[in-house]
Amino acid sequence: MKRLLLxxxxxxxxxxxxxxxxxxxxxxxxxxxLIPAGDTAVSGRIVQLFGIxxxxxxxxxxxxxxxxxxxVVIALSILRTGLGLQTTPANxxxxxxxxxxxFFVMMPxxxxxxxxxxxxLMKGQITEEEALPRIxxxxxxxxxDQVREEDLALFNNINxxxxxxxxxxxxxxxxxxxxxxxxxxxxxxxxxxxRRGFEIGFLIVLPFLVIDLIVATLTMSMxxxxxxxxxxxxxxxxxFFVLIDGWxxxxxxxxxxxx
Numbered sequence: 001m002k003r004l005l006l007x008x009x010x011x012x013x014x015x016x017x018x019x020x021x022x023x024x025x026x027x028x029x030x031x032x033x034l035i036p037a038g039d040t041a042v043s044g045r046i047v048q049l050f051g052i053x054x055x056x057x058x059x060x061x062x063x064x065x066x067x068x069x070x071x072v073v074i075a076l077s078i079l080r081t082g083l084g085l086q087t088t089p090a091n092x093x094x095x096x097x098x099x100x101x102x103f104f105v106m107m108p109x110x111x112x113x114x115x116x117x118x119x120x121l122m123k124g125q126i127t128e129e130e131a132l133p134r135i136x137x138x139x140x141x142x143x144x145d146q147v148r149e150e151d152l153a154l155f156n157n158i159n160x161x162x163x164x165x166x167x168x169x170x171x172x173x174x175x176x177x178x179x180x181x182x183x184x185x186x187x188x189x190x191x192x193x194x195r196r197g198f199e200i201g202f203l204i205v206l207p208f209l210v211i212d213l214i215v216a217t218l219t220m221s222m223x224x225x226x227x228x229x230x231x232x233x234x235x236x237x238x239x240f241f242v243l244i245d246g247w248x249x250x251x252x253x254x255x256x257x258x259x
């Protein structure tokens with residue numbers, strides 16, 4: 001019995017390296033099937049994976065930079081401040097509402113980018129070099145429709161003054177005028193959105209400020225020096241906002257401001 005067990009142990013020990021080699025070979029063949037043959041194809045696949053990870057990591061920033069999100073979230077944040085509410089609605093609710101309004105406004109742009117660039121790329125009809133301009137072009141058109149000429153001229157003049165020996169920022173298009181470089185268009189679009197967001201916020205806060213002034217005047221005239229006027233004015237501001245159907249008016253005005 002001992003001799004039989006010893007013989008089995010020797011057989012297992014001798015077969016273990018062969019089994020390990022077979023497993024490694026099997027895994028290597030499986031990985032090789034995922035990567036195309038040729039050094040150039042392998043390096044291209046690695047670059048593609050790196051690009052995908054990079055885009056996913058900066059996706060929130062891209063959403064803020066090239067979409068309607070900035071204007072919407074600033075207006076909603078100023079509304080909450082004007083009402084005198086610090087945490088209501090919660091940040092999660094404001095961000096979620098801003099995202100859905102942004103998707104509603106940007107849906108034609110997303111559809112065009114998907115239809116012209118991303119979908120043909122996924123089907124293998126065009127290459128990455130051809131797909132990138134097609135994906136970016138709808139966002140360029142959206143930003144050009146919303147950007148202020150003064151902000152665009154500001155960054156264009158700064159670029160021309162500081163970088164004289166590089167390629168021109170404004171390149172002639174194919175019979176459709178000039179194409180603005182994204183490094184000029186994106187910051188100009190962002191400061192334009194910040195300006196419009198604060199303009200909308202001023203119009204939102206103005207009636208609430210009037211209510212605060214009326215309540216403060218009444219409390220001072222009644223001799224209630226130690227009572228903060230905001231405690232009394234906040235319910236009136238909320239009631240006023242609800243009675244005029246403020247959420248409907250504000251959301252509609254924000255959406256129409258992009259049309």
